[in-house]
Amino acid sequence: MQNDKEMLERIETLRQQLANETAATKEAVEELRIKYLSKKGLIPALMADFRTVPAELKREIGQKINELKNEAQERINALKESFESSDGDIDVDLDLTRTGTPVSCGSRHPLTLVRNEIISIFGSMGFTIAEGPEIEDDWHVFESLNFPPDHPARDMQDTFFIDRDKADVLLRTHTSSVQTRTMEHTQPPIRIVCPGRVYRNEAISARAHCFFHQVEGLYIDRNVSMADLEQVLLGFARRMFGPDTRIRLRPSYFPFTEPSAEMDISCHICGGKGCALCKGTGWVEILGCGMVDPNVLKNCGIDPEVYSGYAFGMGVERIANLKYKVKDLRLFSENDVRFLKEFESAH
Numbered sequence: 332m333q334n335d336k337e338m339l340e341r342i343e344t345l346r347q348q349l350a351n352e353t354a355a356t357k358e359a360v361e362e363l364r365i366k367y368l369s370k371k372g373l374i375p376a377l378m379a380d381f382r383t384v385p386a387e388l389k390r391e392i393g394q395k396i397n398e399l400k401n402e403a404q405e406r407i408n409a410l411k412e413s414f415e416s417s418d419g420d421i422d423v424d425l426d427l428t429r430t431g432t433p434v435s436c437g438s439r440h441p442l443t444l445v446r447n448e449i450i451s452i453f454g455s456m457g458f459t460i461a462e463g464p465e466i467e468d469d470w471h472v473f474e475s476l477n478f479p480p481d482h483p484a485r486d487m488q489d490t491f492f493i494d495r496d497k498a499d500v501l502l503r504t505h506t507s508s509v510q511t512r513t514m515e516h517t518q519p520p521i522r523i524v525c526p527g528r529v530y531r532n533e534a535i536s537a538r539a540h541c542f543f544h545q546v547e548g549l550y551i552d553r554n555v556s557m558a559d560l561e562q563v564l565l566g567f568a569r570r571m572f573g574p575d576t577r578i579r580l581r582p583s584y585f586p587f588t589e590p591s592a593e594m595d596i597s598c599h600i601c602g603g604k605g606c607a608l609c610k611g612t613g614w615v616e617i618l619g620c621g622m623v624d625p626n627v628l629k630n631c632g633i634d635p636e637v638y639s640g641y642a643f644g645m646g647v648e649r650i651a652n653l654k655y656k657v658k659d660l661r662l663f664s665e666n667d668v669r670f671l672k673e674f675e676s677a678h
């Protein structure tokens with residue numbers, strides 16, 4: 332009897348002892364294995380004494396010894412694995428003063444960087460930011476901006492309509508709609524830039540997408556002239572692309588400006604000599620602009636006899652392409668981290 336009780340106690344003591352064992356090194360784990368499981372170890376010793384246990388208790392005690400053996404094996408395996416995965420003697424090498432493994436925090440999207448830069452350049456010239464909805468109505472995107480219902484310029488902009496049966500609800504094709512909204516509820520002077528996403532029904536390719544980003548600008552006051560426009564755009568081009576940048580305005584057409592122009596900058600890659608980027612011309616187009624058509628002012632409740640103004644609009648992707656030489660527009664919306672990571676240092 333004495334012997335049986337003692338056996339149970341020895342099993343229990345060993346089990347507790349085992350639970351408290353720790354090992355700081357791989358070698359220490361091996362020592363534990365030897366201590367408990369090797370031929371001369373504590374558990375085989377228990378098994379040897381098991382022979383003297385009375386027959387009727389053999390089952391119960393045998394089972395307990397087996398459990399203990401399995402537990403020991405499991406514990407030692409687990410300790411061993413912890414060293415294999417951390418590949419070293421954790422406690423010995425643990426240096427709590429070391430800086431942690433660097434965590435990648437992500438970075439701003441290149442389009443955000445370029446948009447912010449554009450905004451901050453115009454901000455320094457007194458322009459504030461105005462925003463508006465992406466889902467718009469015909470009036471703010473087209474009608475108020477002098478696009479008559481059957482005007483071919485509407486085709487130019489390939490519009491997405493929200494509802495098949497309602498030609499009135501659509502995704503804005505330019506942020507000029509924000510200019511209209513601002514003019515409707517503000518009297519001049521108005522000096523705003525309108526950043527935002529715009530949508531056009533285009534086949535997606537390296538050079539076109541069904542959405543892109545714009546920053547448009549508007550300045551309305553007394554006696555605003557084309558010369559003011561040119562000076563502001565020259566200032567912008569030089570801040571954005573370097574102090575030697577030159578600009579030129581080519582006559583163009585937009586329904587909401589008269590006269591209208593497209594602006595080129597001297598190619599910042601070759602300095603104007605001619606290269607692959609500017610296709611040998613020395614110039615690259617960056618934006619559209621012009622004097623706000625008096626009809627537009629009238630449509631928005633501003634007296635064109637008193638006020639005049641200019642507007643301009645540019646694609647953020649276009650500016651980013653020129654600045655960072657991104658060849659495929661689709662990269663901007665695919666969110667491939669390998670691409671995005673290239674802009675980590677650009678902040």
Ligand code: PHE
Nearest residue numbers: 505507619620621642643644
């Ligand atoms: N809204 C024009 C576009 O999206 C750009 C523009 C804005 C042109 C203002 C002239 C004046 O293409």
